[in-house]
Amino acid sequence: MRHLELFLVLLSVFTKASSSDREKADIERKLIKHVKEPYRTEILEDFFTRKTGEVSSNPDDVRFCLYTNPYDSDDFYELRYKDLNSVKNAPIIPQAPWKVLIHGFTQSQNSSMPGVIKNAYLEAMSKGGDTQVNVLVVDWGKLAYSSQDVLIPIYTAAVRNVEPAGNRTGEMIQFLLENGAVASISKVHIVGFSLGAHVAGNAGNYLKSQGLSLGRISGLDPAGPLFYANIPNFNGRQLTHEDAVDVDIYHTSWGSYGIAENIGDADFHPNPGFNPLLQTQPSCLNLVKTKMLLQVCSHNMAPVFYAVSILYPEIYGCSNFAILRTCDKTGQFGEFWNSNSTGNFYLDIPSSGLLLLKHL
Numbered sequence: 001m002r003h004l005e006l007f008l009v010l011l012s013v014f015t016k017a018s019s020s021d022r023e024k025a026d027i028e029r030k031l032i033k034h035v036k037e038p039y040r041t042e043i044l045e046d047f048f049t050r051k052t053g054e055v056s057s058n059p060d061d062v063r064f065c066l067y068t069n070p071y072d073s074d075d076f077y078e079l080r081y082k083d084l085n086s087v088k089n090a091p092i093i094p095q096a097p098w099k100v101l102i103h104g105f106t107q108s109q110n111s112s113m114p115g116v117i118k119n120a121y122l123e124a125m126s127k128g129g130d131t132q133v134n135v136l137v138v139d140w141g142k143l144a145y146s147s148q149d150v151l152i153p154i155y156t157a158a159v160r161n162v163e164p165a166g167n168r169t170g171e172m173i174q175f176l177l178e179n180g181a182v183a184s185i186s187k188v189h190i191v192g193f194s195l196g197a198h199v200a201g202n203a204g205n206y207l208k209s210q211g212l213s214l215g216r217i218s219g220l221d222p223a224g225p226l227f228y229a230n231i232p233n234f235n236g237r238q239l240t241h242e243d244a245v246d247v248d249i250y251h252t253s254w255g256s257y258g259i260a261e262n263i264g265d266a267d268f269h270p271n272p273g274f275n276p277l278l279q280t281q282p283s284c285l286n287l288v289k290t291k292m293l294l295q296v297c298s299h300n301m302a303p304v305f306y307a308v309s310i311l312y313p314e315i316y317g318c319s320n321f322a323i324l325r326t327c328d329k330t331g332q333f334g335e336f337w338n339s340n341s342t343g344n345f346y347l348d349i350p351s352s353g354l355l356l357l358k359h360l
């Protein structure tokens with residue numbers, strides 16, 4: 001509350017000041033209206049008191065790490081954009097589909113996302129069968145404030161970087177396609193979490209501008225704050241259902257860290273009845289206490305649920321919220337979603353289901 005008062009004082013100062021300051025104040029007024037707690041205070045602080053120029057927005061700082069060794073999940077090979085030698089020498093599995101994983105704000109290559117999903121794909125591969133994939137981890141950490149040297153990460157700057165990071169990801173996919181490393185653009189599937197979901201959308205949008213239709217984007221609790229405010233030059237471009245042929249979305253913290261809008265061809269809502277207004281995942285209740293941490297935990301559940309679905313495909317949603325526990329199994333949840341199942345789906349994922357992942 002103190003921050004809000006401070007803001008109002010500053011706002012009155014701004015309105016008496018120059019027209020550009022007035023524009024700034026106008027933007028801030030929109031922020032107040034559209035950015036929900038718990039982000040609001042942080043974002044206002046960013047705007048008024050912190051420098052936003054410390055983070056790189058250089059697409060050359062985006063790294064691409066290929067993982068195809070099912071027996072060593074730390075073993076990776078760095079592919080470099082426009083470097084043909086790096087492609088020729090890479091341990092790519094020819095003809096196999098590509099899974100491109102994109103982390104969120106303050107994360108990077110070795111964070112839990114992409115880690116938990118990469119490890120699930122590699123574990124599925126180690127079991128044999130038709131599970132071979134090229135896992136490409138996009139490390140845009142330098143643009144997303146992953147650095148340990150930065151005391152306070154600045155969300156607004158990371159939001160502005162979803163477009164350059166997404167475009168570079170699209171350029172990299174195009175480069176791999178043109179050099180035969182990616183067999184077919186329709187077999188490229190991007191899985192992006194939080195801000196990374198919007199990076200994925202920008203990659204798809206870039207590819208589209210090149211006449212290429214990306215196969216699929218799975219958006220894991222796409223970041224909400226600043227994406228529903230519609231402030232010109234301040235937002236990043238938001239993921240839409242037109243950024244790939246098929247777009248499936250998984251909401252775990254609706255309206256707090258996650259976007260409060262159904263934006264996919266299909267939108268899955270795990271554990272929706274628990275707290276429909278401010279979605280909280282029940283498995284977080286035992287882990288954390290304060291409201292803020294509860295929402296962070298709920299947000300972070302999206303990649304965990306998705307990883308479960310890679311190894312345990314028999315999870316289904318239901319298109320009717322009212323009969324959640326008795327309806328037909330209509331929409332398969334996660335990795336094995338059938339793109340013919342469109343609309344909203346609701347399901348319970350009990351905390352016990354997550355124990356399946358304890359070894360990952």
Ligand SMILES: *[C@@H]1O[C@H](CO)[C@@H](O)[C@H](O)[C@H]1NC(C)=O
Pocket residue numbers: 074108109110139141
């Ligand atoms: C991730 O860990 C590997 C070692 O397993 C290291 O080589 C790599 O530099 C780390 N990546 C980042 C971005 O810190």
Ligand SMILES: *[C@@H]1O[C@H](CO)[C@@H](O)[C@H](O)[C@H]1NC(C)=O
Pocket residue numbers: 163164167205206209
């Ligand atoms: C990203 O690509 C889109 C589509 O080609 C383009 O409109 C946009 O200006 C690009 N943005 C950046 C930051 O490169």
Ligand SMILES: *[C@@H]1O[C@H](CO)[C@@H](O)[C@H](O)[C@H]1NC(C)=O
Pocket residue numbers: 338339340
């Ligand atoms: C979706 O439905 C169409 C028409 O019924 C069918 O041809 C297609 O194989 C289905 N796609 C999938 C992925 O099941």
